Amino acid sequence: MTDKKTPLLDELEKGKWPSFVTEMKRAAVKSEAAGELLQVLERSYRERRGHWKHGGIVGVRGYGGGVIGRYVDEPETYPNVAEFHTVRINQPSGFFYNTKTLRTICDIWAKYGSGLTNMHGSTGDVILLGCKTEDIQTIFDEYSEAGFDLGGSGSCLRTTNCCVGPGRCEYACYDTLEACYNITNEFMDELHRPMWPYKSKIKFSGCANDCTGAIARADISVIGTWRDSLIIDQAAVKEYAANQFDIQGQVCDKCPTSCLKFNSEAQELTVNADDCTRCMHCINVMPKAIQAGKEKGASILVGGKSTIVQSAFMSSVIVPFMKMDAENDYEEFKDLVRRIWEWWDENGKSRERLGELIYRVGMGRFLREADIPPVPQMVFRPRANPYVFWPQDELDRSGTALDGSKL
Amino acid sequence: MTDKKTPLLDELEKGKWPSFVTEMKRAAVKSEAAGELLQVLERSYRERRGHWKHGGIVGVRGYGGGVIGRYVDEPETYPNVAEFHTVRINQPSGFFYNTKTLRTICDIWAKYGSGLTNMHGSTGDVILLGCKTEDIQTIFDEYSEAGFDLGGSGSCLRTTNCCVGPGRCEYACYDTLEACYNITNEFMDELHRPMWPYKSKIKFSGCANDCTGAIARADISVIGTWRDSLIIDQAAVKEYAANQFDIQGQVCDKCPTSCLKFNSEAQELTVNADDCTRCMHCINVMPKAIQAGKEKGASILVGGKSTIVQSAFMSSVIVPFMKMDAENDYEEFKDLVRRIWEWWDENGKSRERLGELIYRVGMGRFLREADIPPVPQMVFRPRANPYVFWPQDELDRSGTALDGSKL
Amino acid sequence: MAKLDQGPPNYKEMLPPVILENYGKWKYHEIPQPGVLKHVAESGAALYSVRVGSPRLLSIDTISEVCDFADQYCEGYLRFTTRNNIEFLVSDEAKVNPLIDALTAKGYSVGGTGASISNVIHTQGWVHCHTPATDASGVVKAVMDDLYEYFTSMKLPAKLKMGLACCLNMCGSTHCSDIGIVGVHRTPPRIDHEKLRKTTEIPTLVASCPTGAIRPDPKNKSVIVNEDKCMYCGNCYTMSPAMEIYDPKNDGIAILIGGKVSNARTAPSFSRMVIPFLPNNPPRWPEVTEAIRSILELWIANARQGERLGEWVERIGWEKFFSLSGLPFSDMLIDDYIFARDTFRTSAGFKY
Amino acid sequence: MAKLDQGPPNYKEMLPPVILENYGKWKYHEIPQPGVLKHVAESGAALYSVRVGSPRLLSIDTISEVCDFADQYCEGYLRFTTRNNIEFLVSDEAKVNPLIDALTAKGYSVGGTGASISNVIHTQGWVHCHTPATDASGVVKAVMDDLYEYFTSMKLPAKLKMGLACCLNMCGSTHCSDIGIVGVHRTPPRIDHEKLRKTTEIPTLVASCPTGAIRPDPKNKSVIVNEDKCMYCGNCYTMSPAMEIYDPKNDGIAILIGGKVSNARTAPSFSRMVIPFLPNNPPRWPEVTEAIRSILELWIANARQGERLGEWVERIGWEKFFSLSGLPFSDMLIDDYIFARDTFRTSAGFKY
Ligand code: SRM
Numbered sequence A, B: 001m002t003d004k005k006t007p008l009l010d011e012l013e014k015g016k017w018p019s020f021v022t023e024m025k026r027a028a029v030k031s032e033a034a035g036e037l038l039q040v041l042e043r044s045y046r047e048r049r050g051h052w053k054h055g056g057i058v059g060v061r062g063y064g065g066g067v068i069g070r071y072v073d074e075p076e077t078y079p080n081v082a083e084f085h086t087v088r089i090n091q092p093s094g095f096f097y098n099t100k101t102l103r104t105i106c107d108i109w110a111k112y113g114s115g116l117t118n119m120h121g122s123t124g125d126v127i128l129l130g131c132k133t134e135d136i137q138t139i140f141d142e143y144s145e146a147g148f149d150l151g152g153s154g155s156c157l158r159t160t161n162c163c164v165g166p167g168r169c170e171y172a173c174y175d176t177l178e179a180c181y182n183i184t185n186e187f188m189d190e191l192h193r194p195m196w197p198y199k200s201k202i203k204f205s206g207c208a209n210d211c212t213g214a215i216a217r218a219d220i221s222v223i224g225t226w227r228d229s230l231i232i233d234q235a236a237v238k239e240y241a242a243n244q245f246d247i248q249g250q251v252c253d254k255c256p257t258s259c260l261k262f263n264s265e266a267q268e269l270t271v272n273a274d275d276c277t278r279c280m281h282c283i284n285v286m287p288k289a290i291q292a293g294k295e296k297g298a299s300i301l302v303g304g305k306s307t308i309v310q311s312a313f314m315s316s317v318i319v320p321f322m323k324m325d326a327e328n329d330y331e332e333f334k335d336l337v338r339r340i341w342e343w344w345d346e347n348g349k350s351r352e353r354l355g356e357l358i359y360r361v362g363m364g365r366f367l368r369e370a371d372i373p374p375v376p377q378m379v380f381r382p383r384a385n386p387y388v389f390w391p392q393d394e395l396d397r398s399g400t401a402l403d404g405s406k407l
Numbered sequence C, D: 001m002a003k004l005d006q007g008p009p010n011y012k013e014m015l016p017p018v019i020l021e022n023y024g025k026w027k028y029h030e031i032p033q034p035g036v037l038k039h040v041a042e043s044g045a046a047l048y049s050v051r052v053g054s055p056r057l058l059s060i061d062t063i064s065e066v067c068d069f070a071d072q073y074c075e076g077y078l079r080f081t082t083r084n085n086i087e088f089l090v091s092d093e094a095k096v097n098p099l100i101d102a103l104t105a106k107g108y109s110v111g112g113t114g115a116s117i118s119n120v121i122h123t124q125g126w127v128h129c130h131t132p133a134t135d136a137s138g139v140v141k142a143v144m145d146d147l148y149e150y151f152t153s154m155k156l157p158a159k160l161k162m163g164l165a166c167c168l169n170m171c172g173s174t175h176c177s178d179i180g181i182v183g184v185h186r187t188p189p190r191i192d193h194e195k196l197r198k199t200t201e202i203p204t205l206v207a208s209c210p211t212g213a214i215r216p217d218p219k220n221k222s223v224i225v226n227e228d229k230c231m232y233c234g235n236c237y238t239m240s241p242a243m244e245i246y247d248p249k250n251d252g253i254a255i256l257i258g259g260k261v262s263n264a265r266t267a268p269s270f271s272r273m274v275i276p277f278l279p280n281n282p283p284r285w286p287e288v289t290e291a292i293r294s295i296l297e298l299w300i301a302n303a304r305q306g307e308r309l310g311e312w313v314e315r316i317g318w319e320k321f322f323s324l325s326g327l328p329f330s331d332m333l334i335d336d337y338i339f340a341r342d343t344f345r346t347s348a349g350f351k352y
């Protein structure tokens, strides 16, 4: 048996920020596994290294993912965390809960798990932290019974997520919560049964503030925007001015395209809508006076991912504007991502994310083969090199031959 | 014999811009080769293709380069340009000439060549356009006798060039003419006897206006600059203001670092020298009022080249500031380029320019091995990926072993 | 038997009445005090969100406690943010302050809105993952304790978004954060040849190395690592348990700064490395907290109102940042990977 | 026997007295009229440089004629510019206008200073090189004839620097020009296997291909080109005369714009492709002259004073440039080479 003291971790109960050590201790009151986890972690703190091993394959019937296998490296010393797998439960859109649902999550977890969770994982799931192989199926069965489903892991569509959107935010340009819910349900097979070269992620942000960090973190980023001019309420502008808010300095001067003019005499703010890139800045600082336009929808960007292997990629524009209405069941979007995934699945190497594949074979080929019309909005600027591929069958090659014959 | 008419080329004698066709015809009066060149070119215009073949190796005794071999593809039809090599004569610094020198160039060329030249080639040489193999040595001998030398070709130091500099320009921060002359003479062997993986070019610009295009076109770019504050003549500022010159709009607002303040009441212009990046803009638009600082020298940037193979590279900073004084015979500079060339020569693959090599093996390795201290001025911004190499012998590796032994 | 593919719970059942009634009809918001968002709908109705810091690693007991609060003050509704804070959704203005008082009394921290530091997005670390070069929760705790005042106030030049990832897989998405904390290894993997032969497909392993440092060793039925080419990313360890890479003496933390994700004003941008290595010094990682605090204070002292950390650095120039911060610059901070070229200063314009 | 390594003639012998006397002591300059630079020295002395357009390809007769002018008006001194213009160096103010009159009478063009179009840096083309996809001098002549008024006046928003290269080797350094004209091939090389066997080292040839389109064909003792991978750069032809790449039906010209080299205001920048192909239509290349003129006029109509072409486009955005210019956008304009990634719009901000 190991020493139960955790002098190093105890240090992390001090200070004002809520302590995860306190949480672990709280769980340890009821769970031996949680107690042993504290021991393992204390040892990591002492030795400055982790003590977890690669996961073997663990899972539930009918699914290829949703559980991350984890084993401690000295099972004899720590028998209660010898197996310590995490279960990923697909969170509701926007991380909204009623307490009944939350309590249900806790109750089932109390029976089989460590009593520890992550609310939430970095992708979005409810992470149930630490259980035994033998309990996995039961855990899933009970959660399933209670109306929950597993999230993604492995080479599949990962658990989607979205910002609070129309649930609370005045900036939302489409219904992120519904889009996320509807589209996740559409792609249940892709989410639960790994089938691709690697993982693929979708995140839904209601506007260009991108509160889900989609552009940095999602293979497919859906960013709310509008097509027409933003709307300015001049009465509200006057009120901001009356309150000594520095409209010229804080709004106009910071507009990236200098398309806002403030007439300080008339106290009127006007926009040159053609030049506005819908960056959200002016709306952010004057939410009472400026609103998005009326013709709302989303920009679709693809290819985001973090560091491994080719270094981090951000998503880039492939559809400048798409309607995202529940009425048409998001058909246009679904159709697009199906084409994209199919292309990626066919061409991607093992562990090659969409962005890396596009980079490797070229954006042009991607657009042609996934049938996406090229537009200048896709690039910050055109190519600097003259290395253009020409479709050979569109040229008149009657004068040429690969055999060196003279022309 | 070919038809002597050149109807297509004749079209290019029309219009106001001076005509190269007229030049060719002028030469053709005395030179049969020039006349045949017109025929070959007319045919190219008709057929929309070139008619020149790869050069065999032609040259002069003692040198590895300086002459570009060129042969027409139908020597029977065009016997006078069957051999039509170009000779590269190293131009004087700044392309300055007295007429005696120019006439000498013409006189010798009249004897052996087509009577056609390029004043100058894109690298800088006087290009003597078209002569026969048998005459090359004589041509060189006579030019040599008259005080000229050949320029570079092949995998060597190419003919250097420089801007007009102190010869006429008030902006020159070092003596470009002398630096170019002195340094070219230092590296005669490197220039005349190809010895490297590929070509290497040096261009000298007296200030950041870079009138030689060095940053785009030279492996080693020497750009004049200064270390202290620029100097503002307030009396002259007042004169600009008096002449209705829009100092705020044309100068201050366009300063990339917003470090110029114009006090329109006092009609005074002041600079925050710490923030000035010495971009030259304010000096360019107010040459009578603003001057470079007193502590002058140059920034050294390396790696520029055009498109082939890895696409075009621009030179990037490796020494932010270096004195470039004739007094010390440019020793610091010469020493630096020697270290750089040596490293490149050792590590470069065939036809790999310096910039491509640095890119391939990493700037860090280049700096360490060529003994150049890293400074933040070398980069627009630091790395975004965490893929850092650590010198393993500086770490305490007592706890690790490559054999998998536990720690 | 479990129902397959039933999908996540329907969010509609999770929404309080005030949201259902004003769904998509929000008009504007205010931040009446740090940690409280007031969203006003076209109907005039208002929703108060009280934001509370969370260690993210939560026990079910704490979740129950949180539910108790929600039941008492929020008709049983709450949510989490994309940064793992808890938001109590209060529709009755009168309950806002009592809720805050009750929360405070129990040691909860209200804050994280507006120009503040919000929660740190982070990962598993030594708690659960097999590849970490540092812990996650512990570092976050140490950093947030140190910067606590900036969570509960809104006195920064702008929002500050931090991320922590315990290895280069960067699950914490630190690559576009104002401040990114990344666990880094510094020594090549150690090969357990026996284990390798049992567990690993050699071609896949060889292919996994970004720098081509691994080559097959057919004689030995294993692989060889070219130490000079390895930059310790650990991707080979992800592929094979026989490529152990943790190293207590040399693992630690790198600091990257200046990234952002929002499109406001400037395009999303990557974080950039300013400190290649700080030691793992548990339990409180003083070198890390100190480095972050001094970067933060420099930003506070020098940035303009509304200027995010990276916007400030880009305005003054990275070379200026290094001279102001006194952080040592070394060749390690110069990119030498695929997209390095565009980071080189191809211009004679710079500050000394 | 020739003297080896004596180096170029000493520039000091080439300098007129006014320069020798005021060397490095110039104070300021003015442009009293298009084509004339007046440099004033600290001593008060003035040097007038009269700039004259040149086709660069000069006969020795013309050079002699130029010398005659210099002897008569410039004490025998002149120079060429880095853009191949001729500069007559006049130290006697009274001789400036007579010189200009004499030059004009002989058909010489005075101009190219200040906010004008200067000479086009260019290359050999069909006149002398073996790899061109278009002619050089002819295209330049056609373009300069068309834009002649902008050479002799200074009414542009800023300087306009053009470059032409007749193949992707880009000897004309078009890659950082306001407007770059580049000869491009569009079909893969045709292999003359017999010649290849005689002339070419196969490994070097294979290595020369940027996209790895060439692979050895040991059976045939030659190589095979994968047409799908070839982007017609012609580098293989540079390495081997057996890889003929010219193709009269498909060779032509691409237009790149917006580059610059000076560090004034903004960093040096690459030119960007806006037209992937225009046909070779000698002798006057009307499609090319027209395309350039319309880009130029758009710039003139829309740029701010002092704004170079690329600065203008960057300010309004490339997507806006395409909508204003009406130039068709296609996937060919999207980069797919090594540094492509940084050209992708990783931002939701753009104009429609
Ligand atoms: C649990 C979680 C971190 C957390 O504490 O929140 C996590 C944990 C792991 N991630 Fe992750 N990733 C998690 C979100 C992310 C994110 C963030 C996101 O999704 O927004 C990223 C960056 C975005 C992206 O996808 O690029 C991320 C990028 C990676 C990568 C690198 C992928 C790449 O293409 O660069 C790997 C490596 C791999 O897949 O082999 C990885 C691999 C892993 C593995 C499975 C380690 C492994 O190789 O087996 C970790 C299991 C830890 C464990 O023991 O539970 N994880 N991972 C997150 C998932 C929780 C959830 O489902 O909600």
Ligand code: SRM
Residues within 6 Å of the ligand: B068, B070, B086, B088, B118, B120, B121, B122, B123, B124, B125, B126, B127, B151, B159, B201, B217, B218, B304, B305, B306, B307, B308, B309, B353, D122, D123, D124, D128, D129, D130, D131, D169, D170, D171, D172, D173, D238
């Ligand atoms: C004559 C000249 C063009 C002109 O009309 O002015 C020229 C002509 C040739 N260049 Fe060049 N280059 C000339 C300046 C340049 C420049 C401009 C410069 O130096 O500032 C460049 C771009 C800058 C650079 O160095 O990158 C240039 C980049 C190339 C390249 C591509 C190099 C690269 O790394 O990307 C090649 C290809 C090669 O070397 O195999 C090349 C190759 C050639 C060859 C030798 C063709 C060949 O492969 O054999 C051409 C011989 C033409 C002929 O028949 O005379 N030439 N070449 C220029 C030299 C004249 C002189 O000595 O003054």
Ligand code: SRM
Residues within 6 Å of the ligand: A094, A162, A163, A164, A165, A168, A169, A170, A171, A209, A210, A211, A212, A213, A284, A285, C029, C037, C080, C081, C082, C083, C084, C085, C112, C113, C114, C115, C118, C119, C121, C158, C159, C161, C176, C177, C178, C259, C260, C261, C262, C263, C264, C308
């Ligand atoms: C609750 C949350 C959405 C959610 O679905 O959970 C949210 C909510 C709001 N965000 Fe956000 N953002 C949330 C994560 C984000 C993220 C993602 C992240 O943090 O990882 C971003 C992008 C981060 C980045 O750029 O690096 C984000 C970038 C913004 C911005 C842009 C700030 C900027 O100037 O760059 C705004 C606009 C503003 O604050 O002026 C914004 C504005 C807002 C507003 C004011 C929108 C509104 O009217 O309701 C919300 C209150 C902000 C506040 O806290 O002051 N939100 N916001 C997330 C809260 C996280 C947290 O607990 O702190």
Ligand code: SRM
Residues within 6 Å of the ligand: B094, B162, B163, B164, B165, B168, B169, B170, B171, B209, B210, B211, B212, B213, B284, B285, D029, D037, D080, D081, D082, D083, D084, D085, D112, D113, D114, D115, D118, D119, D121, D158, D159, D161, D176, D177, D178, D259, D260, D261, D262, D263, D264, D308
């Ligand atoms: C004569 C010459 C130098 C030489 O050694 O031959 C020269 C001479 C001058 N340059 Fe230059 N530049 C010369 C090529 C260049 C080049 C290189 C090129 O053209 O390929 C550049 C960089 C081009 C680029 O950026 O793409 C160049 C960028 C400048 C600039 C920066 C302009 C800008 O705002 O970006 C200035 C400043 C200005 O004009 O305000 C400048 C200013 C000047 C001044 C005013 C300097 C002075 O005080 O004497 C000279 C007269 C300029 C004029 O024509 O109005 N010079 N200048 C070159 C004339 C070429 C020609 O015949 O047209």
Ligand code: SF4
Residues within 6 Å of the ligand: A163, A164, A165, A169, A170, A171, A172, A173, A205, A206, A207, A208, A209, A210, A211, A212, A224
């Ligand atoms: S992304 Fe936009 S719509 Fe969504 S929560 Fe953030 S600010 Fe609101």
Ligand code: SF4
Residues within 6 Å of the ligand: A254, A255, A256, A257, A258, A259, A260, A271, A275, A276, A277, A278, A279, A280, A281, A282, A283, C265
């Ligand atoms: S949304 Fe952005 S670009 Fe548009 S007007 Fe507002 S600040 Fe300017």
Ligand code: SF4
Residues within 6 Å of the ligand: B163, B164, B165, B169, B170, B171, B172, B173, B205, B206, B207, B208, B209, B210, B211, B212, B224
């Ligand atoms: S580079 Fe500078 S010093 Fe040289 S000619 Fe141009 S402006 Fe003058």
Ligand code: SF4
Residues within 6 Å of the ligand: B254, B255, B256, B257, B258, B259, B260, B271, B275, B276, B277, B278, B279, B280, B281, B282, B283, D265
């Ligand atoms: S040289 Fe450039 S950076 Fe310096 S003050 Fe003048 S305009 Fe500003």
Ligand code: SF4
Residues within 6 Å of the ligand: C123, C124, C125, C129, C130, C131, C132, C133, C165, C166, C167, C168, C169, C170, C171, C172
């Ligand atoms: S960042 Fe690395 S160590 Fe941390 S959870 Fe993700 S995979 Fe594991």
Ligand code: SF4
Residues within 6 Å of the ligand: C188, C189, C208, C209, C210, C211, C212, C213, C214, C225, C229, C230, C231, C232, C233, C234, C235, C236, C237, C245
């Ligand atoms: S740690 Fe990374 S770089 Fe080193 S051998 Fe493994 S995969 Fe290659």
Ligand code: SF4
Residues within 6 Å of the ligand: D123, D124, D125, D129, D130, D131, D132, D133, D165, D166, D167, D168, D169, D170, D171, D172
């Ligand atoms: S650009 Fe190409 S074709 Fe033209 S001179 Fe240079 S190498 Fe020859």
Ligand code: SF4
Residues within 6 Å of the ligand: D188, D189, D208, D209, D210, D211, D212, D213, D214, D225, D229, D230, D231, D232, D233, D234, D235, D236, D237, D245
């Ligand atoms: S033309 Fe260029 S891309 Fe095509 S085969 Fe030759 S070297 Fe390769």
